[in-house]
Structure formats: C-alpha cells, structure tokens
C-alpha cells in the first residue's frame with residue numbers, strides 16, 4: 001500500500017518521537033482507541049505534549065532541599081511526589097525489600113517499565129556487583145545484566161574463575177529508564193535509600209561498582225570513572241564495618257571501547273587478589289576442601 005508522502009513523513013516523525021522518549025516496545029496489538037482515531041492521531045503527540053521536554057514531563061518539579069549526605073550531588077526529593085518510603089529499617093530480609101520496592105508507588109519509572117529488576121545471583125555471595133539501571137533485555141526478563149553487556153560481564157567474571165552463583169548483582173535503579181537514558185539525579189536520590197538498605201541486608205564483603213554512575217554514587221564522588229577505577233575505598237553504609245568498594249568500568253562501555261578492556265582486566269585481578277586473601281568460608285564446601293588439602297599437603301606436591 002502506498003501512502004501520501006506527507007502522511008508517511010508525519011507518521012515516521014511521530015514514530016521517531018516515540019522511540020526518542022523510550023516508547024520502543026508495543027504492549028498491545030493496536031494503539032488504544034485505534035477504532036475511533038486515525039492512525040496518525042494515535043501516534044502524534046498533542047501540541048501541549050510536544051512543548052514539554054520528555055524528561056521534564058516524566059519527572060515532577062524539583063525542590064531544592066538539603067543534600068542527602070554532605071557533598072552528594074542530589075538536588076533533593078521531588079516536591080510533588082510524596083516519596084512515601086516505607087520504613088526501610090524495619091525490612092529484615094531481601095525478599096521483604098523486594099516486595100517493598102514492588103509496592104512502592106513513588107517513582108514514575110515503575111509505570112513505564114515492564115518489570116521490577118531486583119537482583120540476580122547468590123544472596124550469600126561475598127561479592128555484590130552494582131550497575132546502573134536495567135536496559136531493554138533486563139526490563140523484559142526482570143533480571144539484571146542479561147543483555148549484551150551482561151554476557152560480557154559473565155565472560156569477565158569467568159576470566160577470574162567466578163560465575164553468577166558466586167556473585168550477587170543489582171543496579172542503582174530497579175526500573176528501566178525510558179530509552180535507556182542515564183538516571184536523573186532525582187531518580188537516584190529517590191531510590192538510594194532502597195539501594196542502601198539492599199547493601200545492608202546483603203552485607204557483602206566487597207562491592208564492585210560497575211561504571212561511573214554506580215562508582216560516583218557509592219563513593220560519593222564527582223570524579224570520572226577513568227580516575228576512580230581500580231582504587232578500592234572503604235565506605236560506611238551503616239553496617240558494623242565499612243565495606244570496600246572497587247570501582248571498575250561498565251561492560252556496556254567496554255563493548256563500545258574494547259581497547260579499555262585491559263583496564264577492566266587489571267580491576268578484575270585486584271578483585272581476585274582481594275578474594276584470595278579472605279579467610280576461607282567454612283560454609284563453602286569448595287573452600288573447605290581446598291583448605292583441607294593445603295593442610296595435609298602444605299608443600300602443594
């Protein structure tokens with residue numbers, strides 16, 4: 001079927017606009033109200049919507065207020081969004097935290113995402129990996145790091161003898177930002193109390209911060225990731241002891257800049273070295289066997 005050129009151009013431009021604002025997946029076979037409206041009307045933004053920048057439209061107005069923590073670059077919680085956080089300190093398990101997030105109505109990202117992406121891996125693992133936010137594949141599957149960046153992450157872990165059963169993975173945001181845009185400072189601030197409680201309940205022995213957003217948030221720093229990476233810092237997350245945080249490069253960045261993989265490899269070796277120095281975990285059968293064999297054969301013959 002051929003279409004008049006003007007209508008086709010308008011339809012294409014409307015489609016690109018939808019993709020730009022992140023509406024890149026169809027949830028119904030036909031647009032809502034398709035029977036009563038022309039296809040063009042169903043796809044075109046109204047004049048009012050087009051005047052409003054998409055990101056601003058998605059977020060409530062900002063309120064300036066005290067920063068969450070000195071030096072943290074957050075502009076405060078959104079004013080018109082009474083971010084009724086549940087009493088997170090009362091949540092005493094990871095499943096309880098997951099349910100609290102699923103029930104949380106204070107973040108507009110929840111309404112554009114398909115799934116809550118809480119975590120993957122082993123809740124008993126010594127290592128907690130924290131990325132930025134789910135992408136399209138993660139949003140569809142409800143699991144972090146399952147797309148191309150996640151596949152590279154799996155290969156990076158395998159290079160130092162780890163797999164998903166030996167790590168615990170989550171993100172700063174549990175919902176996909178439309179169009180995979182970078183999380184706003186407001187979204188990060190809004191969801192930080194949940195991530196902080198996540199870290200407390202998980203209580204890992206080390207955190208690997210994947211990418212600049214994660215590293216800057218966890219280290220409360222404005223320094224770029226290329227300067228932060230590879231240097232372990234101990235951070236107070238409200239646990240009895242400060243936790244070491246190792247910033248490294250995000251696998252999605254490594255897919256775009258493969259020449260930087262050598263830097264990520266150096267960071268992985270730092271992580272491996274840290275793990276090797278930890279006292280053996282008596283509940284880990286592999287570690288227990290390795291310790292027993294080292295005891296009965298100290299020379300390693």
Ligand code: URA
Pocket residue numbers: 131132133134135138143144145146147149150171252
């Ligand atoms: N990038 C992230 O930071 N997290 C994911 O889960 C996937 C891609």
